[in-house]
Amino acid sequence: MFRQVYHNSKTPRSRRMVRVLVFSALLLMLPSGITVLGGGKQPITVKDPGVRGGPPGAGGPVAGICTSKNQTGCGAATGGEQRVWLATQSTFKQVNSVTGTAPIGLGPRFNSNSCVSCHSQPAPGGASPPSNPLFSVYQLDGAQNTMPFFESTNGAALDGVFPFLPNTQTPDGTVHQLFTVTGRSDASGCSISQPTFVQSNLATRNPISTFGDGLIEIILSSDIKNNAAAVCSSNSLGICGTPNTSGNDGSVTRFGWKGDLRSLQFASGLFYNVEMGVTNEMFPNEIDETPGCNPNPLPESSTNFNAGIQDYQFPGDPERFAIFMRFLAPPTPGNCPGGNAASCINGQAQFNAIGCVLCHTTSFTTPASSTGPGLSNQVATLYSDLVLHHMGPCLADNVVAGAAQGDMFRTPPLWGVGKRMFFLHNGIETDIIKAIGDHNCAGNSQYPASEANAVYQNFKALNGTQNQQDLINFLRSL
Amino acid sequence: MFNSGKVGSASSSKSAVRVSILLTLLVFGLLRFTAIMVVHAQTASDPGVRGGPPGAGNWFTNLTPLEEGEFQILFSNFVEQEEVTTGGGGDVLRTGLGPRFDSNSCNSCHAYPAVGGSSPPQNQLFSVYQLNGAKNEMPFFETPNGPTLVARFPFQTDLKTPDGHVHALFVITGRSDAGACNIAQPDFVTAAATNNLIFRNTTPTFGGGMLEVIKNSDLINNGLAVCNSSQNQGVCGHPNLQPDGSVGRFGWKAQNRSLLTFSAEAYNVEEGVTNLFFPNEIDETPGCVLNPLPEDQINFDPTVPPKMFPGDPERFAITMRFMAPPAPGTCPGGNAGSCTNGLVQFTNVGCALCHTQSFTTPPHVITPLSNAQAFLYSDVLVHHMGPCNADNVAQGSAAGDEWRTTPLWGIGQRVFFMSDGRTSDIVQAIEDHSCAGNSQYPASEANQVITNFNALSAENQQDLINFLRSL
Helix, strand or coil, X not given: CCCCCCCCCCCCHHHHHHHHHHHHHHHHCCCCCCCCCCCCCCCCCCCCCCCCCCCCCCCCECCCCCCCCCCCCCCCCCCCHXXXXXXXXXXXXXXXXXXXXXXXXXXXXXXXXXXXXXXCECXXXXXXXXXXXXXXXXXHHHCCCCCCCCCCCCCCCCEEECCECCCCCCECCCECCCEECCCCCCCCCCCCCCCCCCHHHCEEECCXXXXXXXXXXXXCHHHHHHHHHHHHHHCCCCCCCECEECCCCCCEECECCCCCECCHHHHHHHHHHHXXXXXXXXXXXXXXXXXXXXXXXXXXXXXXXXXXXXXXXXXXXXXXXXXXXXXXXXXXXXXXXXXXXXXXXXXXXXXXXXXXXXXXXXXXXXXXXXXXXCXXXXXXXXXXXXXXXXXXXXXXXXXXXCCECCCEEEXXXXXXXXXXXXXXXXXXXXXXXXXXXXXXXXXXXXXXXXXXXHHHHHHHCCCCCHHHHXXXXXXXXC | XXXXXXXXXXXXXXXXXXXXXXXXXXXXXHHHHHHCCCCCXXXXXXXXXXXXXXXXXXXXXXXXXXXXXXXXHHHHHHCCCCECCHHHCCCHHHECCCCEECCCCCCCCCCECCCCCECCCCCHHHXXXXXXXXXXXXXXXXXXXXXXXXXXXXXXXXXXXXXXXXXXXXXXCCCCCCCCCCCCCCCHHHHHHCCCCEEEECCCCCCHHHHCCCCHHHHHHHHHHHHHCCCCCCCCCECCECCCCCECCECCCCCECCHHHHHHHHHHHCCCCCCCCCCCCCCCCCCCCCCCECCXXXXXXXXXXXXXXXXXXXXXXXXXXXXXXXXXXXXXXXXXXXXXXXXXXXXXXXXXXXXXXCEECCCECCXXXXXXXXXCCCCCCEEECCCCCCCCCCEXXXXXXEEECCXXXXXXXXXXXXXXXXXXXXXXXXXXXXXXXXXXXXCCCCHHHHHHHHHCCHHHHHHHHHHHHHC
């Protein structure tokens, strides 16, 4: 139990009483009992109410997706968006085999066999589900894989990244796929071993939700940079983020735990090969080219030149994955846990007041989009500045990605966090209060202190108060 | 004497090995012959761009009828000229130029000896820069008969923090289709005065479909074999690795992985056309983001043919993927024996240590790209080329003095050589491979090979040059 001690009492007694009463009512609905130490000046026990119940609040398309060319703001070139989006749902959910009937191309090394396997909570496109999906994948069709030590049945579906090459000095930083196709009935002749995972050279990565990413990818680079610069010059808490940028066009890259990916299209091509081992027109070679392990012509997903196909069947799968994600609506906030909306209103005020919002920027507005009204001029309430921050040696994973140093991470967007199971890049926490605590870390000789330390001290000063519980409730309402 | 068999065995194909064995036999046979020849003082001269028909620009002849049918239509995308907006009466499918750009179409720079190639003899930027009322001045380094160059600034204005990005030559300001966008061209004069300006010459794309699918392990093993050879003459390259661990292949520093990612990147960087890979404008000055983003987009209209469904980069990539590699021509001077000996000399002096003769592609879904021997004369790795060639731009794992071995297929019909297009004389280009090291960068890996080249007899040198111009 995360027990807090009450330190100050600046809140008027009457308001505090109301909150405590509301909180007590909330507790009646919780599975485990928590002691609230009465009213008055006594402290309360602040607790994560857990994954919010009720409908998923995510998984559908953006409200303004064009359903016909006659819809306001739509035209001939956009009228078919919903028609195509519905078709791409099945591409996102498709399960690839190694050989045989399409879709093929799994492996020879892979983490899972479909996108939705890891991106499923609380709906397809989301984050890691409560039960680790990899346990139903790793020995499928006769595969002889053993489960790496860091995967657990009720944990996040984690990727393994090696920070360094075996010499422990040269940077590596690439994903080393958990599994191989060896032993599968559709992979005869391929005999390769899983990587040897050792804790001393391992960074793990938790799946990221993709809801609302179509908005994130077109936010102006200049808006992201200007917001970050304004924070740098205006706060006294030591917070100053750095954009990760594309070496090609100089734009702000914005996806992934280190903010090193530019667009859904690029990420789809990269991860189709990195996560599933499916070669495609962006990454056309297999990651492991051991003889006997490359049974298919390259690339395994490619342009379809056959006659009589649907328009959306012409490009390879990555284009369809990207369309699916681009039009996924941002998560819809739900009811305030406990049912008292005022708690979450105050919670957001506390979130802003103590400085969480300095990195977790409330919103950006998208520019006009060629996709029509769904993504055009939309306020994206993502709670992220989309730039990188030093988070201290405690969270550092020693993986360098573009401008992101080994201790730097992109501020994770918090929209949808109310429905999220696992927190932080390594998915190590399920208690959102512990995840906040993990933002706090002193520096050492290798890495500076976390930029969040002063904000964490502000958060800690709220220990045992309804204000802190309200802040947590606010997060779980998102 | 360096072992040509070892180098030539890079390819997993038996035919490549056979060629290597033949070469080895030839080397020893001809060595005895050349040893008794008198070395002339006169050095070789470049016969110049090979005449005759372009040996490139055609698509593969063994595409399926459906593939070929698509190609002929997709090809039109590669030569389309972009406009900023429909304000000038243009087609919405061709909008998106700028606000900053180097040119307005792919084939403006990728033009010689055919569409898809490299810089043409006449710099096409002179017909682009003031089009439609644009008020651009031509940067001092562009000349009417010079290469089409793009510019990069190695460092930011503090001259310390790395930059390395392309700084597009032109802006749309003044164009009739560019509204009130008012921005200035980069200050290239100041950049040059502070030694912070470098250039990149257009690379040809013929055969790119083969290049993009050569096995990573073949490239890496070939490179390792050279590095580990006691007769490598100081040559040891390394791959420019991509986020999935694969070998980068395209661009002067091997920074691009595939024709598709290259197409999308260049579409925004060179033409300013935002697309699904790079959806934001490079310059977001108010008044200059004139179109909804991205400007190139999926076409969801069910009445258009499927090939029009994806954005332009997919079509650019298909066009280039279907283009056959350059076909070698007749030997300059008409004596085939000269070029046969030239290849022997090329291998003999060690050019082939980096300019690996061929690789064989793995099985591919497109028949002509499947199990095909690609005579690209490149190891596709990056090498230290000395401070004389360093441009101080780091891209991926390619440092400021490192360059991808330029594929030499089609070089017989190339007008400008080296990363910055500095010479049209292929002999000079060879000599420019030689450079001593300094405190910042090591010596060029090619130094010993160039010494070997200079020690050749004039006849052997000329044969080597003739061989190159036959490619």
